[in-house]
Amino acid sequence: MAEDAVTAIAAQNESRIEFPNNRLLAELCGEFDRNLTTIETHHAIQIVRRGNLLLLVGDADGAAQASAILQSLYTRLEQGRPVTPADVTAELRMNMVGGDAGRADQQMEMFRSGAVEIKTRKKLVEPRTEAQKAYVEALFKNELSFGIGPAGTGKTYLAVAVGVSMFITGRVDKIILSRPAVEAGERLGFLPGDMKEKVDPYMQPLYDALNDFLPAKQMAKLMEDKAIEIAPLAFMRGRTLANAFVVLDEAQNATSMQMKMFLTRLGEGSRMVITGDRTQIDLPRGVQSGLADAERLLSDIPKISFNYFTSKDVVRHPLVAAIIEAYDADGA
Incomplete structure (x- = not known):
């Protein structure tokens, strides 16, 4: 995403997530950053990749939920499991229930517990x-x-x-x-x-x-x-x-x-x-x-x-x- 796009909305909430493994980060982003685009569209925020950092710019609640989704998907990659566009959509669905990041985190933890695998x-x-x-x-x-x-x-x-x-x-x-x-x-x-x-x-x-x-x-x-x-x-x-x-x-x-x-x-x-x-x-x-x-x-x-x-x-x-x-x- 262009630097001027970020500058234009600099007054909005901005948060950063650092990922230690660039190869896994590339898988997280998806081909042509399609996974990031899906999350951006869903939460009406902008995500900028800088090296091993992702910069989330936009509404604070939307950025918090997007951050939880990105971290959950990255954990999935660390466990040796793939992240497909369908997996991204699934995480978005699970986060929608409840309407706040705290409850979404709780539900995602239930989803990852293994009882429903x-x-x-x-x-x-x-x-x-x-x-x-x-x-x-x-x-x-x-x-x-x-x-x-x-x-x-x-x-x-x-x-x-x-x-x-x-x-x-x-x-x-x-x-x-x-x-x-x-x-x-x-x-x-x-x-x-x-x-x-x-x-x-x-x-x-x-x-x-x-x-x-x-x-x-x-x-x-x-x-x-x-x-x-x-x-x-x-x-x-x-x-x-x-x-x-x-x-x-x-x-x-x-x-x-x-x-x-x-x-x-x-x-x-x-x-x-x-x-x-x-x-x-x-x-x-x-x-x-x-x-x-x-x-x-x-x-x-x-x-x-x-x-x-x-x-x-x-x-x-x-x-x-x-x-x-x-x-x-x-x-x-």
């Missing part, structure tokens, strides 16, 4: 919003959990990550992932191939999540050994799912009878997660969503958790949150 074979997964953090904690704590909210909020992704983590640590013996085979407003006709080839297009989002957490060869071997199963909801009838981590995705497209059937599959030593979006029901007109029924009937039962997400928890492209808000506003 999910270790898989390929990566370490961290919740990026307060709602995601509460959801992950509920998945580890409760035998039956519901995650309800719009697309892009990490409901399925985090559930599969927790399932993989519990599997590789021996807390469960298998992972079972399921979805209703319901078309999203289109008639695709008869699909070619055997049964697996027919249902795989409906199950692809679950394969995508698993591929993020397990090496391809290991995943193929586990599926061959039936330690990981991906199957349509209709295939669950008559089974008892014991010592398993079970996820039902797109549960808004399960009928009331299907939902009751699925929930009563829960066996000893198992965890079950139900995820869905009440705004994307693809069932025929007049057919009641099983997710809505379960929410109405089970919300007061102890040891069953319900976690809710909003557009503020969307961790896909920022435009996804804006799109969801626009559709919600029009529906209202």
Whole structure:
């Protein structure tokens, strides 16, 4: 940033942060200082880099919160963990809650405590919003959990990550992932191939999540050994799912009878997660969503958790949150 820009606002609050390692500082700043630009824009301040110093100029509260974020991200780099643009956005979200730097520091300390980190074979997964953090904690704590909210909020992704983590640590013996085979407003006709080839297009989002957490060869071997199963909801009838981590995705497209059937599959030593979006029901007109029924009937039962997400928890492209808000506003 130009020197005259700093001089022009010299009367504003100015603070300095010194970082001992220039290589880590370069990673903190990001390519073409994009991480600094993100923080500047969010807190309406200016950040100037001078050697191993960062000069923060602007509103005192904004500078204090930006300083806390920068120091937190630098600590992350010192621990050997990368800092991506998504990590910067996550820190900004965590700081927004509470509105003051002191509370933000407290919440970031909870975020870094390790209780909400999910270790898989390929990566370490961290919740990026307060709602995601509460959801992950509920998945580890409760035998039956519901995650309800719009697309892009990490409901399925985090559930599969927790399932993989519990599997590789021996807390469960298998992972079972399921979805209703319901078309999203289109008639695709008869699909070619055997049964697996027919249902795989409906199950692809679950394969995508698993591929993020397990090496391809290991995943193929586990599926061959039936330690990981991906199957349509209709295939669950008559089974008892014991010592398993079970996820039902797109549960808004399960009928009331299907939902009751699925929930009563829960066996000893198992965890079950139900995820869905009440705004994307693809069932025929007049057919009641099983997710809505379960929410109405089970919300007061102890040891069953319900976690809710909003557009503020969307961790896909920022435009996804804006799109969801626009559709919600029009529906209202």
